[in-house]
Amino acid sequence: MGTVLYSAGVDEIRGSIGGVTFSRNSSGPFARARKKPRYKRTNEAQRLATALSYYSAMWGYILDAAERAAWNTLAAATPWVNPLGETYYPSGLNLYVRSNVLLHLAGAARQDTAPASADETSPVFTLDYNAGDGIRLTNVGTLTSPPTGYILSFFSGPQRLSISSYSTPWHFFRVDAVAGVGLPLIILAAADCLILTRYFFRIRVIRDTGMATASFFAQQDTPAVL
Numbered sequence: 001m002g003t004v005l006y007s008a009g010v011d012e013i014r015g016s017i018g019g020v021t022f023s024r025n026s027s028g029p030f031a032r033a034r035k036k037p038r039y040k041r042t043n044e045a046q047r048l049a050t051a052l053s054y055y056s057a058m059w060g061y062i063l064d065a066a067e068r069a070a071w072n073t074l075a076a077a078t079p080w081v082n083p084l085g086e087t088y089y090p091s092g093l094n095l096y097v098r099s100n101v102l103l104h105l106a107g108a109a110r111q112d113t114a115p116a117s118a119d120e121t122s123p124v125f126t127l128d129y130n131a132g133d134g135i136r137l138t139n140v141g142t143l144t145s146p147p148t149g150y151i152l153s154f155f156s157g158p159q160r161l162s163i164s165s166y167s168t169p170w171h172f173f174r175v176d177a178v179a180g181v182g183l184p185l186i187i188l189a190a191a192d193c194l195i196l197t198r199y200f201f202r203i204r205v206i207r208d209t210g211m212a213t214a215s216f217f218a219q220q221d222t223p224a225v226l
Contacts, residue, residue, distance in 0.1 A: 051104040055097045063096070063112055070114040071096045078118040081214075083167075099210035106150035106175050111210040122213040125203050127187075127220045134190035135199060135220045138183060149207040151176045153187050156200040161221060166200035178205065193222045 059068065072092030079087045090098070095118055100110050123141020130136055140151065154170035174187060188199060198221050205213045 047105065048101065051101045052097060055100045055104070055110075056093070058100070058110070058112075059093050059096055067112055067114070068092055068096075074114045074118055099206075099212060102152060102204070102206040102212055103208075103210060105152060105173065106206055108150065108206070108208055111208075115207075115209040115211045118211060120205070120207075120211055120213045122216045123205065125201075125216050125218060127201065127218050128184075129193075129220055129222055130184070131223075131226065132190055133184070133186050134193055135188040135222075136184040136186050137181075137203075140181060140183065140185070149178045149205050149211075151178060151181060152204050152206060154202040155188065158194045158197040158199065161196060161198050163198055166219070170202060190226050193226055195222055195224055195226055197222050 063071075069092075075090050075092045075095040078090065078095060080090055081087055092114075096114075099115075099118065103109065103111060124139065125137055125141065126139035128136055128138050137151075137153075153174045153176070155172045156166050157171045159166060172188075176185060187201075193199075198219055201218045201220070203216045203218065
């Protein structure tokens with residue numbers, strides 16, 4: 001892995017170009033050879049790939065012109081942020097697929113009607129490790145208004161404590177209904193944790209209407225004795 005110094009005209013690069021992956025960690029920007037994933041696609045990843053294809057097709061086959069126009073209008077008022085921290089606006093197709101893929105993962109019904117708004121401020125989630133329990137959610141922000149929807153938790157496999165950031169792949173996934181969440185909520189049991197290991201989490205909430213919060217990223221370390 002080599003470090004990178006950007007020159008005039010190039011402030012930041014993220015992603016892969018020509019077999020080289022560019023990113024940034026606590027030491028600054030770096031570049032490394034792009035590697036093929038070492039892991040077989042998990043059941044969750046297979047579900048995600050299938051859902052992406054399915055809902056992309058639904059946009060053209062099921063939605064009528066008025067429904068597509070409503071998603072396009074909503075998308076034009078829904079800013080997203082890319083990995084460089086820049087704001088951009090998705091297409092109506094992007095927003096429709098994103099909303100319904102998350103609903104699909106949660107086991108909820110498809111929504112062809114665009115919601116009143118697409119994104120909500122992400123709740124502040126707090127995690128800890130508790131002996132005998134495992135990694136828990138101890139605070140899930142203001143999820144009781146409205147009291148419907150699902151908490152979607154994506155998390156990495158075990159990582160070394162020296163790893164300071166994580167992006168993909170998210171190997172594991174769980175869903176909890178907002179209305180049934182009691183705190184603290186164990187999201188990774190102690191029996192499934194390794195000692196002196198760091199786990200990364202990506203957590204968001206999806207409402208029954210398709211409204212989704214931004215992703216909340218967190219990490220949690222495990223102690224020498226579980």
